[in-house]
Amino acid sequence: xxxxxxxxxxxxxxxxxxxxxxxxxxxxxxxxxxxxxxxxxxxxxxxxxxxxxxxxxxxxxxxxxxxxxxxxxxxxxxxxxxxxxxxxxxxxxxxxxxxxxxxxxxxxxxxxxxxxxxxxxxxxxxxxxxxxxxxxxxxxxxxxxxxxxxxxxxxxxxxxxxxxxxxxxxxxxxxxxxxxxxxxxxxxxxxxxxxxxxxxxxxxxxxxxxxxxxxxxxxxxxxxxxxxxxxxxxxxxxxxxxx
Ligand SMILES: [Zn+2]
Numbered sequence: 001x002x003x004x005x006x007x008x009x010x011x012x013x014x015x016x017x018x019x020x021x022x023x024x025x026x027x028x029x030x031x032x033x034x035x036x037x038x039x040x041x042x043x044x045x046x047x048x049x050x051x052x053x054x055x056x057x058x059x060x061x062x063x064x065x066x067x068x069x070x071x072x073x074x075x076x077x078x079x080x081x082x083x084x085x086x087x088x089x090x091x092x093x094x095x096x097x098x099x100x101x102x103x104x105x106x107x108x109x110x111x112x113x114x115x116x117x118x119x120x121x122x123x124x125x126x127x128x129x130x131x132x133x134x135x136x137x138x139x140x141x142x143x144x145x146x147x148x149x150x151x152x153x154x155x156x157x158x159x160x161x162x163x164x165x166x167x168x169x170x171x172x173x174x175x176x177x178x179x180x181x182x183x184x185x186x187x188x189x190x191x192x193x194x195x196x197x198x199x200x201x202x203x204x205x206x207x208x209x210x211x212x213x214x215x216x217x218x219x220x221x222x223x224x225x226x227x228x229x230x231x232x233x234x235x236x237x238x239x240x241x242x243x
Contacts, residue, residue, distance in 0.1 A: 017042055019053050047197035050157025050204075054149040057141060062162055065144070066137030068225040072218055073133055081214040085132055088210040093122045114202040117164070117195060123187075124167040134166070135159045135211040140222040146235035156204025163203065164195055 015029035016022075017039035027033030027040050035043045042052045049056045076082050095115070108116075121131070138159040142148045175184040195203070226233075 046153075049161075050154040050200075051149040051151070054154060056161055057138075057158055059162075059165065062134075062137055062141055064226050064230040065141045065222060066133050066162075068222045068229060069133040069136040069140065069218070070129075072136070072222050072225060073129060076218070079214075081217065082132070085210045085214045086128055089128045089131055089207075092206060092210070093118050093128065110196075110198045110202055113195070113199045114206065117199060117203050118206075120167050121163065126163075126166050130166065131163055131207065132211055132214070134162045135207045136215055136218050136222055138162055139211075139215045140219045140226065141233075143219055144223045144226070144233045146233070148235075152208075153201070156208050157197075157200050158204075159207050160195070160200040160204035163207065164200070 015025050017024045017026055018037045019039075019042050022039060022042060024030075024039035024041060026037055027035040027043060030040070032040045033043060038046070038052055046052045073082065139155055142150055142155050142158065148154070176187040178185050
């Protein structure tokens with residue numbers, strides 16, 4: 001009976017992952033999960049990267065956009081939309097400073113983990129301006145790359161991952177408020193653990209909330225600056241289009 005259904009082709013096609021080139025069975029038909037149209041591998045890929053199929057951008061791919069965004073910001077520091085983004089993120093980072101040393105993240109809510117992630121950015125002395133430049137850079141890259149996955153989810157996860165990379169490998173000490181004594185104690189950061197997919201989305205959503213309005217005016221100008229300084233994105237060349 002089952003083999004007959006599979007032979008009919010229609011049902012078999014429904015059972016396969018829809019990512020081009022993937023022949024694995026979808027999670028539901030395999031009994032390994034809830035995804036009806038994607039295999040387990042590509043479901044996990046989406047959780048980590050924000051897209052079923054597009055890999056995470058390399059730092060070198062993002063760099064010309066993030067640098068152009070930094071230059072754009074230099075000219076637009078007084079703009080109300082920039083000021084609004086800046087103070088929203090400043091507020092978030094300041095509110096995140098009173099978190100316990102995150103030696104054990106187990107059992108903490110995603111909100112709490114997100115606060116810890118922002119606290120670590122503060123502890124690593126990442127300037128708020130840099131967070132904005134990265135969000136704008138990622139938004140411009142996703143927009144400018146013809147081969148990108150232009151979805152909100154991919155954009156916010158990629159922004160969160162790029163921000164996360166900023167603080168990785170830092171080894172710092174900072175003071176943490178101790179509620180029981182009212183004093184402070186020192187927390188140390190020796191590693192920057194990988195964030196779960198859920199926390200990445202929370203971080204990305206917070207960046208988006210702060211920077212979305214700014215991005216509307218900034219992104220087209222950042223793309224133009226990037227093109228002027230570094231040339232067009234490789235996906236614009238006729239060879240890339242043909243392949
Ligand atoms: Zn697949």
